[in-house]
Amino acid sequence: MDLRGLGLLYNAAVRFIDESVEKGFGDKIAICYRDELIHYNELQEKVNQTGNMLRELGYKLEDRLLMVCHDTPEFIYSFFGAIKIGAVPIPVNTMMKPSDYEYFLNNSRAKGLIIHEDIWEKIEVYKERFCFLKDIIIIPDSESEQSGTHLNFLQLMNRASKKLDAAMTNKDDQAFWLFSSGSTGNPKGVIHLQHDMEYAFSTYAKKILHISEEDRCLSASKLFFAYGLGGGMYFPLGAGASTVLVKERATPEAMFQAIETYKPTIFFGVPTLYGAMIDYVSRTGKQFDLSSLRVCVSAGEALPKAFYRKWKEMYNVDILDGIGSTEALHIFLSNRIGDVKAGSSGKVVPGYEAKIVDEMGRELPPNEMGDLLIRGDSIAHGYWNLHEQNKKKFVGEWLHTGDKYYKDEEGYFWYCGRSDDMLKVGGIWVSPVEVENCLLQHENVLEAAVVSVQNENNLVIPKAYVVLKDRTPSKEMEDELKNFVKQQLAHYKYPRIIEFIDELPKTATGKIQRFKLRELLKSNSAQ
Ligand code: 3UK
Numbered sequence: 001m002d003l004r005g006l007g008l009l010y011n012a013a014v015r016f017i018d019e020s021v022e023k024g025f026g027d028k029i030a031i032c033y034r035d036e037l038i039h040y041n042e043l044q045e046k047v048n049q050t051g052n053m054l055r056e057l058g059y060k061l062e063d064r065l066l067m068v069c070h071d072t073p074e075f076i077y078s079f080f081g082a083i084k085i086g087a088v089p090i091p092v093n094t095m096m097k098p099s100d101y102e103y104f105l106n107n108s109r110a111k112g113l114i115i116h117e118d119i120w121e122k123i124e125v126y127k128e129r130f131c132f133l134k135d136i137i138i139i140p141d142s143e144s145e146q147s148g149t150h151l152n153f154l155q156l157m158n159r160a161s162k163k164l165d166a167a168m169t170n171k172d173d174q175a176f177w178l179f180s181s182g183s184t185g186n187p188k189g190v191i192h193l194q195h196d197m198e199y200a201f202s203t204y205a206k207k208i209l210h211i212s213e214e215d216r217c218l219s220a221s222k223l224f225f226a227y228g229l230g231g232g233m234y235f236p237l238g239a240g241a242s243t244v245l246v247k248e249r250a251t252p253e254a255m256f257q258a259i260e261t262y263k264p265t266i267f268f269g270v271p272t273l274y275g276a277m278i279d280y281v282s283r284t285g286k287q288f289d290l291s292s293l294r295v296c297v298s299a300g301e302a303l304p305k306a307f308y309r310k311w312k313e314m315y316n317v318d319i320l321d322g323i324g325s326t327e328a329l330h331i332f333l334s335n336r337i338g339d340v341k342a343g344s345s346g347k348v349v350p351g352y353e354a355k356i357v358d359e360m361g362r363e364l365p366p367n368e369m370g371d372l373l374i375r376g377d378s379i380a381h382g383y384w385n386l387h388e389q390n391k392k393k394f395v396g397e398w399l400h401t402g403d404k405y406y407k408d409e410e411g412y413f414w415y416c417g418r419s420d421d422m423l424k425v426g427g428i429w430v431s432p433v434e435v436e437n438c439l440l441q442h443e444n445v446l447e448a449a450v451v452s453v454q455n456e457n458n459l460v461i462p463k464a465y466v467v468l469k470d471r472t473p474s475k476e477m478e479d480e481l482k483n484f485v486k487q488q489l490a491h492y493k494y495p496r497i498i499e500f501i502d503e504l505p506k507t508a509t510g511k512i513q514r515f516k517l518r519e520l521l522k523s524n525s526a527q
Contacts (some may be wrong), residue, residue, distance in 0.1 A: 010171035012194045013084035016077045016237045017047050018166075025213065025240035031073050032216075032262050033245045038073055038191060040240070046073070046157065050081025050162035053156045055136055057112070061086035062174065063168055065112040066105055068094055068119050071245045074139050074153060076233060078114045079223075083175050083194075086167030089114075090177040090189070091224040095490045098123045100187075104179060108189055108384065114153065117141060171195040177384065178226050180326040180428035181422070189384030190326050197234045199378040200330035203233040203351030208320070208334050209266060209295060213240035214293075218264035220250035220273050221427065226326040227299050230279050231268035245416045252280035256288045263292035270300040270427030274319060275457055281314065290315045295337055299324050300427025302415045304457050305343040321345055323415065327399055328352075329378040333413050344412040345405075354374035355398075356405055356411065364406075369416050372405040373398040421514055423452045423460055430493045431463055432514065438488045439464060439495075442481060444471050447504050449512045453521055464495035465504060465517055473500035 021029070021044050038046075059065070065082050067089050069075040075091070082089040092104050094116070101123050104115065109132040115123075116139045127133075136150040169175075175194040179187040187361040205211045207450040212434040219232030223245075236243040248254050250273060259267065269277075274296075281288070296311070296319040311319050322334030324347045333354060334488040335346030348354045355363050364370045375397045383389045393400050404416040423430045432450035439448035447467040452460040464481070471477060478498045485494040505516035 003250070005212070009166075009168055010194050011084060011086075011166040011169045012175050012197050012234075013047060013051075013080040014166045015198055016234050017044050017080050017084075019042075019238050020237060023240060028213065029242045030237060030239060031076065031243055031245060033073050033247075036073070043073075043076070043237075045162040046077045047080045047084060048162050049157045049450045050077040050158040050281060050493050051084040051164045052085060052160035053153075054112070055085050055154075055164075056160065057137075057151075059112065060083060061169070063087045063112070064108050064110040064177070065089050065114060066101075066108060066110040066456045067091040067224070068101065068113065068115040069139065069224070070094055070247045071228075071232065072139070072247050073245065074116075075223050076227045076237075076247075077157065078153075079176065079233070084166050086169045086173065087400055088174050088176055088177070091229070093224055093490070094119055094222070095492065097489060099492070101449070102126055102129050103187070105133055106344040107187075108177065112137060113133065118138075120150075123150075169194055174381070178224075178326050181431055188386055188389065191381040191384055192329060192378075193381050196329050196378045196380070197230075198238070199351065199376065200230055201235060203332045203376070203378070204322070204324075204334065204349050205230065205238065207350045208322070208336060209235070209297070210337070211235055211239045211241060212264070213241060215241040215266055215294075216244065216262065216264045217241060217266045217268065218244040218246070218255075218262065219256055219268040220246075220255055221268055221270060221300070222250075225428075226329055227268065227270075227324060227427075228294065231297065231331045242338060252277040256280070256286075256290075259290055259292065260288060265292060265294045267296045269296065269298055269309060269319075271298055271303045272301075272426040272459055274298060274303070274311060275459065278307060278310050278314070290317065294315045295320060297322065297331075299331055301424040301460065302343075302345070304459065306457065308340065308342040309346055311523050322349070323401075323403070323413075325399075325401060327380045327393065328374060328376065328401075329380070332355055332374050332376060344408075345502075346413065348413075349376075349410045354407075356407055366407055366409045369404055369406040371419060372403045372413070374401060374402045375399070417504040421451075422464055423450075425452075425460055425462055426492060428492055432462070433491065435462060435464065435485060435493055435495060436512075438485050439466060439481060440492075441488070442484050443479065444469050445481070449504050449511075449514060449517055451514050451517045451521065453497065462493070463497040463499065463521075465499050465501050467502065467504060468500055 026041040030040045030043040076084035112135040114137045141152040177189045217236040219228045221228035298321045320335045324331035332352040333345045353375045379399045435450045436448045446469045449465045455465040505513040
């Protein structure tokens with residue numbers, strides 16, 4: 001009996017992998033990775049083998065697995081293999097510090113960890129602190145390698161059967177979690193359901209990108225980000241298209257090279273990367289052939305108008321700026337091919353609704369700035385174990401994005417900033433509190449406050465105001481503090497600018513008034 005036919009059962013791995021094979025894409029390329037080309041038939045087999053490996057290890061419906069994986073085919077095998085047996089994969093950022101993984105593991109209570117070998121080597125010393133962890137499954141550089149006392153992903157997977165029946169999940173079962181950063185510094189587990197990827201696919205990917213089996217996608221944003229998960233994985237797989245995976249950091253050079261080698265038709269980047277790519281070309285004078293691209297996407301933070309124009313002039317292709325979030329899963333406001341208002345986030349994506357409200361929740365007329373709320377069926381089930389925050393963030397059918405926006409008379413949305421203190425640096429969240437707490441651990445630092453400043457392209461960089469204990473400010477101290485943060489936290493979080501001051505503005509209760517520092521910045525830049 002085909003249980004899928006009953007209409008009750010739904011499994012995202014069946015939808016994104018098995019159905020692609022059933023639709024006749026079996027001999028088409030699903031994944032390009034280095035010099036490997038993986039066809040849909042083989043992808044299906046590997047996903048089944050991974051699912052069987054996990055089943056044999058005892059994984060069942062609702063069991064969680066943390067994934068700390070680079071962008072390699074094993075990411076995709078693990079993600080869909082777990083989902084197919086009803087287990088819940090939780091891909092997380094590969095650039096974090098050991099204590100962050102301790103938090104992810106203990107907060108999620110994952111029983112299993114699938115991790116690339118080089119990252120495991122960095123966190124192995126902390127393993128006694130992982131309270132709920134049972135299995136450590138290591139992805140080695142090659143199959144023959146020993147993985148010590150731990151499980152070897154490649155050996156176990158290749159031994160497992162290539163046939164696998166999906167678990168009896170339905171559309172509202174948990175499928176996967178992602179972690180999203182909060183202003184208090186603690187990441188929140190965002191629970192996504194089996195139907196969420198299909199919703200984002202059939203709205204944004206189909207109606208805005210018009211993705212088809214002819215396409216080939218390249219995402220600079222890594223797969224563990226909600227943005228990269230769509231662009232680099234379930235958008236192309238859902239359409240019978242191909243994805244290009246790049247394990248290395250998305251530098252301008254690496255991206256130009258990947259575009260020339262694999263000739264993608266859709267490229268997903270963040271504003272800082274577009275800026276760096278434009279800059280790279282003007283600095284080196286090198287020419288690249290980007291003629292395979294039919295559309296580029298930008299998200300993560302607002303795309304400066306100048307980048308849109310310059311890119312169009314250089315490569316004659318549109319960059320579609322769109323806003324998405326981990327909670328919404330993907331992009332819900334976007335510019336369209338042939339309909340771009342540079343500097344805006346575009347219009348509402350079909351399948352979503354948006355409204356801008358005042359503090360009382362009243363909808364505002366055009367051109368008035370307020371809080372952006374959205375509605376649509378890819379919005380997460382909620383945060384894991386955060387009852388109070390859930391009540392504020394997910395209100396009825398509406399998601400409070402935490403962003404300030406206004407809508408113009410033509411229906412285009414214009415980003416005006418965050419309602420909290422969080423910073424988006426290079427498209428990735430940075431919590432000012434976390435960076436401040438780190439600076440405070442330095443023996444010479446008395447007080448610290450981190451705010452965002454804009455660089456010459458209006459992109460956000462973190463700036464720290466620091467009060468030193470009794471040392472006089474110096475360039476050496478500035479460099480020392482920057483290096484100190486780089487060592488303690490993920491690299492991208494360090495303050496690019498440090499200013500030493502005598503005292504920080506505070507409330508009567510001693511809370512740092514970051515808004516006063518921001519005002520100070522504004523008045524300084526106006527002078
Ligand atoms: C900000 C933007 C202005 C905004 C994401 C595409 O960025 C993504 O998810 P995150 O959870 O962050 C969400 C927040 O980032 N933001 C994102 N895009 C834009 N601000 N213009 C933009 N184009 O504050 C939003 O609330 O990391 C992006 C797809 C999936 C995603 N998860």
